[in-house]
Amino acid sequence: MAKHAGVSVATVSRILSGTYPSAPATRGKVMRAVRELDYVANAHARGLAGASSxxxxxxxxxxxxxxxxxxxxxxxxxxxxxxxxxxxxxxxxxxxxxxxxxxxxxxxxxxxxxxxxxxxxxxxxxxxxxxxxxxxxxxxxxxxxxxxxxxxxxxxxxxxxxDNTGGAYAITSHLLSAGHQRILFLGRRDGYSTPKSRIAGYRAALAAYHVPGDPALEVAGTMERHEGYRMVRERLDAGPRDFTAIFAGNDLIAAGARQALRERGLRIPDDVSMVGFDDLPPAADIDLTTVHVPHxxxxxxxxxxxxxxxxxxxxxxxxxxxxxxxxxxxxxxxxxx
Amino acid sequence: MAKHAGVSVATVSRILSGTYPSAPATRGKVMRAVRELDYVANAHARGLAGASSxxxxxxxxxxxxxxxxxxxxxxxxxxxxxxxxxxxxxxxxxxxxxxxxxxxxxxxxxxxxxxxxxxxxxxxxxxxxxxxxxxxxxxxxxxxxxxxxxxxxxxxxxxxxxDNTGGAYAITSHLLSAGHQRILFLGRRDGYSTPKSRIAGYRAALAAYHVPGDPALEVAGTMERHEGYRMVRERLDAGPRDFTAIFAGNDLIAAGARQALRERGLRIPDDVSMVGFDDLPPAADIDLTTVHVPHxxxxxxxxxxxxxxxxxxxxxxxxxxxxxxxxxxxxxxxxxx
CATH class of the missing domain: 3.40.50.2300 (Response regulator)
Known part of the structure; x- marks a missing residue:
């Protein structure tokens, strides 16, 4: 095995005894050799073919x-x-x-x-x-x-x-060009890298269109379907609708938000416009305009x-x-x- | 290490040399000990905590x-x-x-x-x-x-x-009780265990309702969304619609089938009834009656x-x-x- 690992027999013995320090690289070589020999021996013994592992x-x-x-x-x-x-x-x-x-x-x-x-x-x-x-x-x-x-x-x-920020900028611009100014963002989550870079694109697009940002339109929640449902439901319960469009932080949030809107008799896109992020399976089934991510x-x-x-x-x-x-x-x- | 593995030193040596046969159970014990010692030594050396692997x-x-x-x-x-x-x-x-x-x-x-x-x-x-x-x-x-x-x-x-067959029997019965007799089954795939047991439930329900089975209503395809789309599209291209309901072999097939129906101006459930199998995310978004599988x-x-x-x-x-x-x-x- 020492030959297989390309180190001295004494080194192999020291390492396998587990009682003597060795350089991690050397130990790695030896352990890899042990494994390879084990692999080959077992593959032959058991009749399992020797595909590379x-x-x-x-x-x-x-x-x-x-x-x-x-x-x-x-x-x-x-x-x-x-x-x-x-x-x-x-x-x-x-x-x-x-x-x-x-x-x-x-x-x-x-x-x-x-x-x-x-x-x-x-x-x-x-x-x-x-x-x-x-x-x-x-x-x-x-x-x-x-x-x-x-x-x-x-x-x-x-x-x-x-490019989270670029995608969020582009899709927010899409809503702004269609005349929407009160755009609800669903899925703010302070500190987390993905929502942070998406909301940055949303804010940058608002600024580019000279639409003042409104922190009350940035709704906190995680990136799950049931959270999309909860956020819209709570929003509609809290008072009259103060938005014409929704930017859902991802497509799952959009699917949940859509369900909450439908339960209140609000249809997409006739009553509320909505966009998402990800371009994953729910998007096609709910006819959602969204940002394609090259997953x-x-x-x-x-x-x-x-x-x-x-x-x-x-x-x-x-x-x-x-x-x-x-x-x-x-x-x-x-x-x- | 022999102590750790609970075998003799000679056995360890023979096994690690890779040149001598040994009982698989013994070899397993030794190799496991090698790994555990390696794991512990490395965890200490690198400051990576010693969680169980x-x-x-x-x-x-x-x-x-x-x-x-x-x-x-x-x-x-x-x-x-x-x-x-x-x-x-x-x-x-x-x-x-x-x-x-x-x-x-x-x-x-x-x-x-x-x-x-x-x-x-x-x-x-x-x-x-x-x-x-x-x-x-x-x-x-x-x-x-x-x-x-x-x-x-x-x-x-x-x-x-x-219970694939029981679920398929129940959902087909649901369509039959609603008066549907020409039920298109999407996703026959001869030899494969899952479609085979689902189509068995479909056929058994037809028989129980004394509705003659029609092989022309069993459409072959795999269990993917794009296949659902293809199967319905080809069916509608081939001639006048000869079914009132669809049993999609799973919910993905149902989502694809729904898209093909919509492209021909056919709505669910007004023009065509449809059921699926799985109760996975697309089902809720397309309001699909389906069979719940305890995934x-x-x-x-x-x-x-x-x-x-x-x-x-x-x-x-x-x-x-x-x-x-x-x-x-x-x-x-x-x-x-």
Whole structure:
């Protein structure tokens, strides 16, 4: 096995005894060799074919979110093209489970570990990500942040983002050009990176059209369907309708908001105009004008960049921003004075 | 390490050298000890906390399918309650990738490996599953088939199914009681276990109502949204409409079928009645009467039964059938003579 791992027999023995310190890189080599030998021996013994077990890992809160699922689908597609397996770790949003899952992927020698989605990008988060990135780099793996802000030049992580602010600016402009000025934003969530960059685009478009921003139009809530329902329901209960259009922070919020409007006899687009964000399945079924996010391309790009770096190809980008664009369906009517 | 693994030093040495045969159970013990020591040493060295890396694995074609995603969510929920990590392997439907992913999960000592969904349950499939079940049992793990037919008494697999045929019988009866007799079934796919058991319920209900079955009303297609669109579009192109109601093989097919109907100016339920199967997100947005499948409960039950068996609790069921029921929304109107 020492030969297989490319280190001395004494080193292997020390490492496997677990009683003697060794450089992490050396330990990694030995443990990898143990695994490979185990793999081969077992594959022969059991008659299971010897396919490569090289893998890429993606870690998400939950696969029930269509956004996470679509990014994971992109990872799966690209991983298959590159001859790697695709493993999805789900954490339920619990940082301890995130840590343990990354540890498991590192032990499994995943070629890349991709973390996806909305976060509170505070100091504790940045510190945790820095630790992950360095631990994975030591193990010969690569941390990729997908749909999350970059960490800083000293952290060995690849970042693949999409243009939240640009998309939100464009879709808000679409409503403003149709004459809407009182636009309810659903899904403000202070501190979180994704709603923060979407609301920034909303505010910038209002400013560009010289429409004064009104904090009372920015409704707080999470990015789930039932929250969209709750936000609109509470709003309509609180007093007369003071908006002509809704910008739902994502398509799930839009679907929930639509249900609350319908229960009050309000139709889209005849009574209220509405736009969303994501262009995921509910959008087509509810005829929603929305912002297309290249979900699968995010996952594919994350895998491609990580493996290019693994192969030592120079010039692999470390920070990529993918574009977004409006998809027009039938949920906006002109607001004539 | 020999002490940690509970075997002799000579055995450890033989196994790690990879040159000497050993009982799989012993090898498993040693490899697990290697991993645990590696895990602890690294956790201390890197400052990554020592959470348990015990895990359950679920293997699906794709997480973009809402059904698979919801079952995976159930696995994640129950795994968290039981203090295990949740790992999702995606295969893109490729049997070679399925094999390699199971191998990877076995190496990782997943406590259970759960395979989900629709299959062609032919001899090759049964043989492959038998091999998986035995290989996992040897490694101290447990194969669980979820939403798939049982394999036979000699195969050490747990089966968690839901009542496809009963649900299809009930929802077809719902249409028949409303006076529909020409009911188009969308999504026949010969050989595949899920459509096969759903169409069996459809046919049984027709027979119970003394309505002659018409093979021309059973339209072939896969269980995807765009297939629902295609099937209805082709049907309406081919000649005058010869049905008053549609039973879509799942809710995604229903969403696609609805789009094709709308493009021809046909509204649900005024012009055509429609029902689906699954009760997944598109159903609520399109007001679809459908069959509720306990997706998350399938995942939770799979984990619970596998871990009960691991703990050696007697009486753990090996074959569970979960119930389904109709959810009435607004997609069916009486067909008056």
């Amino acid at each position: 090289s893998s890429v890992a993606i870690i998400v809160n939950s696969v029930i979110s269509p956004h996470y699922a679509a990014v994971a689908q992109g990872v799966q597609t690209q991983a298959a093209l590159e001859g790697r397996l695709c493993i999805v770790g789900t954490t339920g949003g619990d940082p301890e489970r995130e840590l343990a899952t990354i540890q498991l992927m590192r032990e499994e020698h995943a070629d890349a570990v991709i973390l996806v989605g909305n976060v509170v990008a505070d100091d504790a988060y940045r510190e945790r990500m820095g630790e992950y990135a360095r631990a994975l780099a030591l193990a010969g793996s690569q941390l990729v942040l997908c749909g999350r802000p970059p960490l800083g030049a000293d952290v060995p992580a690849i970042v693949v983002e999409y 699968e391309e995010l996952g594919r790009t994350a895998v491609r960049l990580a493996l290019e770096r693994e192969r030592g190809r120079t010039g692999a980008a470390e920070h990529v921003l993918l574009g977004t664009h409006i998809v027009v369906r039938d949920s906006v009517r002109p607001n004539l004075p | 015990s895990s359950v694995a679920i293997i699906v074609n794709s997480v973009i399918s809402p059904h698979y995603a919801a079952v995976a969510q159930g696995v994640q929920t129950q795994a968290a309650l039981e203090g295990r990590l949740c790992i999702v392997g995606t295969t893109g439907g490729d049997p070679e990738r399925e094999l390699a992913t199971i191998q990877l999960m076995r190496e990782e000592h997943a406590d259970a490996v759960i395979l989900v969904g629709n299959v062609v349950a032919d001899d090759a499939y049964r043989e492959r599953m038998g091999e998986y079940a035995r290989a996992l049992a040897l490694a101290g793990s447990q194969l669980v088939l979820c939403g798939r037919p049982p394999l036979g008494a000699d195969v050490p697999a747990i089966v968690v199914e839901y 998350e409960e399938l995942g939770r039950t799979a984990v619970r039964l596998a871990l009960e068996r691991e703990r050696g609790r007697t009486g753990a069921a090996e074959h569970v059938l979960l119930g389904t029921h109709i959810v009435v929304r607004d997609s069916v109107r009486p067909n008056l003579p």
